[in-house]
Amino acid sequence: MADKPSQPTRSASQIEADLDATRDRLTSSVEHLIDQVHPNRIKQRGVARIKLLTDEYTERAKGLLFNTRGDLRKERLIAVGGGLAGFLTFVAVVRRIRRKRS
Numbered sequence: 001m002a003d004k005p006s007q008p009t010r011s012a013s014q015i016e017a018d019l020d021a022t023r024d025r026l027t028s029s030v031e032h033l034i035d036q037v038h039p040n041r042i043k044q045r046g047v048a049r050i051k052l053l054t055d056e057y058t059e060r061a062k063g064l065l066f067n068t069r070g071d072l073r074k075e076r077l078i079a080v081g082g083g084l085a086g087f088l089t090f091v092a093v094v095r096r097i098r099r100k101r102s
Contacts, residue, residue, distance in 0.1 A: 010018075035041050067073055 064076060065073055
């Protein structure tokens, strides 16, 4: 019969150190899992995402209305105002037509 290769012998302190390291890794994994599924953390991550998106859209809107020096872009403001005026006029006309039909 072939002899089994002998496993290296470890001291009690080495085994205890391995157990401590394994326990620490397991504790860290469980804490990470709890952090991922806890309702308050899920809510906090959602709120943080919404704040980030809001900040991004605010900056985009500012970029559309203001130039790099911070001056108002009048031509864009006039275009937006004209579009809004056109939309309100359209709504008023549609409402008037509906009233006449009634």
